[in-house]
Amino acid sequence: MSEFAKSLSVSASGLQAQASRLRHLSENISNSDTPGYRRKTIPFRTAFDSNQGVASVEVGRMSLDDRPLDRIYDPGHPMADDTGHYEGSNVDLLIELADAREAQRSYEANLKMFEQTRQMSSSLMQLLRR
Secondary structure: OOHHHHHHHHHHHHHHHHHHHHHHHHHHHHOOOOOOOOOEEOOEEEEEEOOOOEEEEEEOOOEEOOOOOOEEEOOOOOOOOOOOEEEOOOOOHHHHHHHHHHHHHHHHHHHHHHHHHHHHHHHHHHHHHO
């Protein structure tokens, strides 16, 4: 596998990982007001392919955040107990938006790396044609 292909493979794995992260973050944001909803998280890990000599990013199994759910006082809510409370979600919008910004920037960095590698490969091919 050429060095260009290796570089493209690493960038593509980063793009896929950040896209998956953004998908889960958007689900968390859209369900932040859903009673009983638990925040979803996904871990990243490095995977080394010894055949190609390339390390890439892999997405692990999605897990639910085990922090306690918010207790919300609203006696008129259909899910309220005898004390007038019900369990909300454990999604903190500030954290989700910060994570989304970080994932977006990481995605953009991987995309830039992908584009630069593609441009270098194209330039090399033009030089070799001369």
